[in-house]
Amino acid sequence: MTEVIRFIIGFFLVVGSFLTLVTAFGLIRLPDVYTRNHAASKSATLGVMCILLATFLFFYMEEGHFNSRLILGIIFIFITAPVAGHLISRAAYNSGVPLWEKSVRDDLKGKQKYEDRNM
């Protein structure tokens, strides 16, 4: 395993750890559910994708083991984590969680809720 590959693996790990720390700070500091969801679903996804890419490079370069489950895991997380963030944000809005009090505009205000539309 050459030094260049080691440097690339270390770079991806440092970027991933920085993004996971950004996730935690966002979830602690931001004011309401929607901004917290914005922080969690973006930076956590990108951080764990960087760490999994570093793991794939480590095993491929160290032992010559091409692990296809890691590739599948990266693709699956990239597809499903934003979908989960969208679903939980929509559920929060439809169950009546208020926005931050300094929010400027709310384009969905006054639209019918999900259960009213289905009746």
Add this chain to the structure above:
Amino acid sequence: MLHLIFQITLLCVSISMLGLVYRVVKGPTTPDRVVALDAIGINLIAIIALVSMMLDTYAFLEVILLLGILAFIGTVAFSKFLEKGEIIERERDH
């Protein structure tokens, strides 16, 4: 050198999980807790990847895919419960 970076990254992910646990305990509404638990599941995937690199084995890499699928199913089921009040809908009687 690379082993030191593994340990530093594991420390960062653990601190991040502590912050998320703080949000699970304190979070004022239920969607806050669900968002934080989803992020905890994703951070757990990162911890498994790091530990399997530190132990230098690729026997645990199936767990990554499995945990990703389980976190997604759990979040979808919980958001459907919050939105509609039930997870599996019954047939509508016309």
